[in-house]
Amino acid sequence: xxxxxxxxxxxxxxxxxxxxxxxxxxxxxxxxxxxxxxxxxxxxxxxxxxxxxxxxxxxxxxxxxxxxxxxxxxxxxxxxxxxxxxxxxxxxxxxxxxxxxxxxxxxxxxxxxxxxxxxxxxxxxxxxxxxxxxxxxxxxxxxxxxxxxxxxxxxxxxxxxxxxxxxxxxxxxxxxxxxxxxxxxxxxxxxxxxxxxxxxxxxxxxxxxxxxxxxxxxxxxxxxxxxxxxxxxxxxxxxxxxxxxxxxxxxxxxxxxxxxxxxxxxxxxxxxxxxxxxxxxxxxxxxxxxxxxxxxxxxxxxxxxxxxxxxxxxxxxxxxxxxxxxxxxxxxxxxxxxxxxxxxxxxxxxxxxxxxxxxxxxxxxxxxxx
Amino acid sequence: xxxxxxxxxxxxxxxxxxxxxxxxxxxxxxxxxxxxxxxxxxxxxxxxxxxxxxxxxxxxxxxxxxxxxxxxxxxxxxxxxxxxxxxxxxxxxxxxxxxxxxxxxxxxxxxxxxxxxxxxxxxxxxxxxxxxxxxxxxxxxxxxxxxxxxxxxxxxxxxxxxxxxxxxxxxxxxxxxxxxxxxxxxxxxxxxxxxxxxxxxxxxxxxxxxxxxxxxxxxxxxxxxxxxxxxxxxxxxxxxxxxxxxxxxxxxxxxxxxxxxxxxxxxxxxxxx
Numbered sequence: 001x002x003x004x005x006x007x008x009x010x011x012x013x014x015x016x017x018x019x020x021x022x023x024x025x026x027x028x029x030x031x032x033x034x035x036x037x038x039x040x041x042x043x044x045x046x047x048x049x050x051x052x053x054x055x056x057x058x059x060x061x062x063x064x065x066x067x068x069x070x071x072x073x074x075x076x077x078x079x080x081x082x083x084x085x086x087x088x089x090x091x092x093x094x095x096x097x098x099x100x101x102x103x104x105x106x107x108x109x110x111x112x113x114x115x116x117x118x119x120x121x122x123x124x125x126x127x128x129x130x131x132x133x134x135x136x137x138x139x140x141x142x143x144x145x146x147x148x149x150x151x152x153x154x155x156x157x158x159x160x161x162x163x164x165x166x167x168x169x170x171x172x173x174x175x176x177x178x179x180x181x182x183x184x185x186x187x188x189x190x191x192x193x194x195x196x197x198x199x200x201x202x203x204x205x206x207x208x209x210x211x212x213x214x215x216x217x218x219x220x221x222x223x224x225x226x227x228x229x230x231x232x233x234x235x236x237x238x239x240x241x242x243x244x245x246x247x248x249x250x251x252x253x254x255x256x257x258x259x260x261x262x263x264x265x266x267x268x269x270x271x272x273x274x275x276x277x278x279x280x281x282x283x284x285x286x287x288x289x290x291x292x293x294x295x296x297x298x299x300x301x302x303x304x305x306x307x308x309x310x311x312x313x314x315x316x317x318x319x320x321x322x323x324x325x326x327x328x329x330x331x332x333x334x335x336x337x338x339x340x341x342x343x344x345x346x347x348x349x350x351x352x353x354x355x356x357x358x359x360x361x362x363x364x365x366x367x368x369x370x
Numbered sequence: 371x372x373x374x375x376x377x378x379x380x381x382x383x384x385x386x387x388x389x390x391x392x393x394x395x396x397x398x399x400x401x402x403x404x405x406x407x408x409x410x411x412x413x414x415x416x417x418x419x420x421x422x423x424x425x426x427x428x429x430x431x432x433x434x435x436x437x438x439x440x441x442x443x444x445x446x447x448x449x450x451x452x453x454x455x456x457x458x459x460x461x462x463x464x465x466x467x468x469x470x471x472x473x474x475x476x477x478x479x480x481x482x483x484x485x486x487x488x489x490x491x492x493x494x495x496x497x498x499x500x501x502x503x504x505x506x507x508x509x510x511x512x513x514x515x516x517x518x519x520x521x522x523x524x525x526x527x528x529x530x531x532x533x534x535x536x537x538x539x540x541x542x543x544x545x546x547x548x549x550x551x552x553x554x555x556x557x558x559x560x561x562x563x564x565x566x567x568x569x570x571x572x573x574x575x576x577x578x579x580x581x582x583x584x585x586x587x588x589x590x591x592x593x594x595x596x597x598x599x600x601x602x603x604x605x606x607x608x609x610x611x612x613x614x615x616x617x618x619x620x621x622x623x624x625x626x627x628x629x630x631x632x633x634x635x636x637x638x639x640x641x642x643x
Contacts, residue, residue, distance in 0.1 A: 055538055075542055076542070084535055086538055086540040088533065090536060092557045
């Protein structure tokens, strides 16, 4: 078995009536890797998870775990652990019985179960709560019981369906860090379904971004954020500022001629002049310079003139909207430090390094991503 | 500030409710009082003297004893069989993914709609054509038929409040489907099953029409015995038995409420979120 392909999904396809909920979805997960399936509702991420668990039979395609074809196996024959969005803890059993349930059914000797239950509960910091009923626990504790129950049988693959979405915002952040630590400490291979990009970024080694039953991009969180390969990816993750234009040849290399000004494009010999592109850059990569400071600023190869239209103070962050010379609106974000912020009406320069942005065609292609 | 019209409205409403309540309860009160009547004939209400003679009469009447004995056997066996069959039928209908589920459910519930006279006659003809002449077997078969829908309905109601994710969770933890049913679904539906069983027993115990068709001269249920005796000579033993019925029913209903809670009978699961 190849450790880089502990779990493989090959061409998974499924239709409900005439709607393709999964359209040849393929990806593989390495041993110990945490993958997030991210996308808007209806993108097929939950169906993918349920197909891996065996609850959603595929029209065609395969699910392979640890070198063994699981496609036709029933859910209870698959080496998986599933954490449900609402935990689905058995209400008539104690925490200990819930955690022991999987071990009993997966053939772990009875005398080992109490000890292993205690050690799994300790791993999620629930020592001593084995005799409680799930209804006597807080939401965060229930979430941990669900995690412990799924992990107790040491499955090859952990599947988590929106594991944190039922928690308060403050608790969610804390449990996100804990979840990541527990999964990493156990060396678990995990797939986490989420619609929350921050959750995906914080938890996953790699993100599988999905849209309308297809995979749009598979990348490490930082790469997905910095180098989106489609407009959908750029818009879905984080915020994006766009400058639309046409590629023009320049004395050295090329430049994107936009209504706001020229953006130099280096090292893209694969693109031919004359084509329309959008230049996408993250708002925090842009500096706002007051007109008189502009000549002093180093470290940027692009300067575009504009006028501040609105300044939004969001606690720790500030968002500044700037109208470019062609009337297009650009968004810039900065930390709310002691720096004096420009007022609406101020003439400013937007300065950035063109290498921090990406060029994307006007319309997303539908190429298969694996 | 309440207006005068509101007061009048409330008064009318309360009065109507009060009379409706009295209308429902009055016959029972009369029966209870008459069961203690000391007179040997059915006299004017209220009785002039009181005694326990009708209760003594019931205790010494072999004909009625035999009816009570048959009734207890028939109702107990029919309830047990219906509870097992009805519970599994309900689980299959609620959890299963197969075609014709709605048809199956309608078929199973049909004895509720079909007049009991028709059911009684049909079971009589059917058992006769199968060569079953034994009165007790016939009665038990008939009573399974009429109690089954009550179990099915109460268990279906409680199952609708038990999320299917519990079953999925059990399967994902390695439990085979039948073990998931026994260890997870059944315990969660327990209150509905018990409520259905009590309900079925009460319906069976007090059933007349089907039993009339299926009884023979030596095997008859208590309600059939009462009816026969009443037609021969109307006396107040029936009032005494009614009171016993009433007390047992009230006790069962109280048990039902304690075990299952009212929400089960209104269709919301005890464990539903």
